[in-house]
Amino acid sequence: MNTKHLLSAADLTAGEITRVLDTAAHLAKVTDRAIKKVPTLRGRTVCNLFFEDSTRTRISFELAAKRLSADVINFSAKGSSVSKGESLKDTAITLEAMGVDAIVIRHGASGAPWRLAEWVRAVVVNAGDGTHEHPTQALLDLYTMRQRFPSFEGLRVAIVGDVLHSRVARSNVLALTTMGAEVTLVAPPTLLPARVESWGVAVSYDLDAVLPKQDVVMMLRVQLERQRAGFFPSMREYARLYGLDARRLDAMADHAIVMHPGPMNRGVEIAADVADSLERSVIADQVANGISVRMALLYLLLGGPEVRQ
Amino acid sequence: MLRAASNPTGLEAFLMSGRTVVMDAADVHRALVRIAHEVVERNKGTDGLVVVGIHTRGVPLAGRLAAKLTEIEGRPVPAGAVDVAMYRDDIGMRPPHATHDTHLPFDLAGTVVVLVDDVLYTGRTVRAALDALTDFGRPRAIQLAVLVDRGHRELPLRADYVGKNLPTAADQAVRVQLQETDGSDAVAIESAPRKAVASR
Numbered sequence: 001m002n003t004k005h006l007l008s009a010a011d012l013t014a015g016e017i018t019r020v021l022d023t024a025a026h027l028a029k030v031t032d033r034a035i036k037k038v039p040t041l042r043g044r045t046v047c048n049l050f051f052e053d054s055t056r057t058r059i060s061f062e063l064a065a066k067r068l069s070a071d072v073i074n075f076s077a078k079g080s081s082v083s084k085g086e087s088l089k090d091t092a093i094t095l096e097a098m099g100v101d102a103i104v105i106r107h108g109a110s111g112a113p114w115r116l117a118e119w120v121r122a123v124v125v126n127a128g129d130g131t132h133e134h135p136t137q138a139l140l141d142l143y144t145m146r147q148r149f150p151s152f153e154g155l156r157v158a159i160v161g162d163v164l165h166s167r168v169a170r171s172n173v174l175a176l177t178t179m180g181a182e183v184t185l186v187a188p189p190t191l192l193p194a195r196v197e198s199w200g201v202a203v204s205y206d207l208d209a210v211l212p213k214q215d216v217v218m219m220l221r222v223q224l225e226r227q228r229a230g231f232f233p234s235m236r237e238y239a240r241l242y243g244l245d246a247r248r249l250d251a252m253a254d255h256a257i258v259m260h261p262g263p264m265n266r267g268v269e270i271a272a273d274v275a276d277s278l279e280r281s282v283i284a285d286q287v288a289n290g291i292s293v294r295m296a297l298l299y300l301l302l303g304g305p306e307v308r309q
Numbered sequence: 310m311l312r313a314a315s316n317p318t319g320l321e322a323f324l325m326s327g328r329t330v331v332m333d334a335a336d337v338h339r340a341l342v343r344i345a346h347e348v349v350e351r352n353k354g355t356d357g358l359v360v361v362g363i364h365t366r367g368v369p370l371a372g373r374l375a376a377k378l379t380e381i382e383g384r385p386v387p388a389g390a391v392d393v394a395m396y397r398d399d400i401g402m403r404p405p406h407a408t409h410d411t412h413l414p415f416d417l418a419g420t421v422v423v424l425v426d427d428v429l430y431t432g433r434t435v436r437a438a439l440d441a442l443t444d445f446g447r448p449r450a451i452q453l454a455v456l457v458d459r460g461h462r463e464l465p466l467r468a469d470y471v472g473k474n475l476p477t478a479a480d481q482a483v484r485v486q487l488q489e490t491d492g493s494d495a496v497a498i499e500s501a502p503r504k505a506v507a508s509r
Binding site for chain 2: 022023025026027029030033034035037038039040041044068299300302303304305306
């Protein structure tokens with residue numbers, strides 16, 4: 001890996017993404033063993049520094065680190081000195097003084113992991129920053145796609161929903177285009193970022209027109225607050241125009257799969273029977289694959305010589 | 310190293326070219342056949358025996374040895390593969406090793422494992438493999454078979470079956486090529502790249 005940290009999905013070349021996915025496929029086997037642990041990162045300490053709530057990402061990173069025998073510290077802003085007003089920088093300096101080897105950070109402010117990486121010598125992994133990026137989610141999504149499709153070259157992926165506020169969409173677009181996939185963003189005009197045409201992907205406002213041509217349909221979470229802020233008139237209208245229901249599932253190609261990064265709003269962006277569809281939905285696979293992909297990343301980022309000066 | 314003089318033609322050729330083939334395809338085959346017979350003799354048959362190769366080149370060698378054992382005794386001897394990347398003692402000291410699948414299609418408990426690698430050198434890979442196998446079960450015994458023992462051990466380990474003892478200098482490299490991974494079978498000694506350039 002040419003990168004010390006994983007801050008953006010754009011940090012990785014196609015070769016490096018392939019190496020992460022290949023390594024993850026090997027490490028997935030550790031989970032099938034009687035002893036679900038390897039001694040690889042013994043004596044290393046990983047800190048999960050979470051300033052925003054998270055279930056799957058934090059637990060996934062924690063399990064990944066523990067299966068590699070690293071020690072794990074879980075820090076959440078609630079109940080810490082952050083609630084007493086301690087700054088990110090002082091928190092970082094504290095962790096640095098305690099000698100952690102890697103910091104997995106989730107923060108509400110876009111760019112926070114970059115600032116953190118300037119302050120600490122530890123490896124920094126971005127686990128979601130504001131509305132910006134979530135590179136490990138993109139990697140586990142690619143891993144899940146690769147389980148079903150032989151190659152990313154020409155793979156048609158639609159990312160549907162609140163692209164404007166979605167760090168999952170940004171990281172996926174970066175990683176998927178690096179790998180040669182054909183990405184189409186589908187959203188109402190109000191939920192598309194400015195200058196989206198510079199992303200090098202197709203854009204559509206019409207889900208029904210796009211669906212039949214896709215290999216992968218990735219639904220994004222839509223937040224109730226966005227409706228209150230006036231990005232769309234009502235949840236019902238959003239669901240009718242951009243929700244994936246059984247009728248739209250039937251319009252998809254027979255081999256196409258449905259993904260969702262979670263947490264889901266059942267009945268809004270995705271209907272419950274679509275989310276639970278055994279043939280089409282790979283949402284549970286995404287969660288399981290997250291552990292293997294994060295194990296691979298921690299191994300590749302922490303398993304080399306320290307580049308500390 | 311003076312000990313290399315035990316193979317004078319090899320040494321001369323090595324000094325001339327920087328690369329000496331010390332085993333050809335027929336030599337590799339004969340070494341494996343002999344090892345197979347030694348395994349059968351020592352274990353009084355192949356009862357409870359499994360063969361496990363260490364990635365990368367130990368795996369095809371293990372497959373061949375298991376096939377030979379099956380042929381000699383007339384009953385199947387299973388083969389498996391073990392990856393040691395996650396068990397190495399140099400993690401964090403050099404770029405991460407590539408990973409492979411560990412595939413052990415049998416229960417290790419109570420078996421006699423013949424662990425196979427291409428080259429035995431410092432012994433650190435074998436040490437890692439012993440740890441990896443322990444995570445899968447408790448074999449009755451583990452024996453070690455290698456195609457080449459090149460010396461320079463850094464751990465108190467030895468091989469039970471050796472295809473060829475090859476005294477080498479630490480700055481030389483032993484290159485094992487196998488049909489399955491490289492298109493043909495051969496073992497060669499190469500001098501360090503810098504030396505090879507300087508000699509020209």
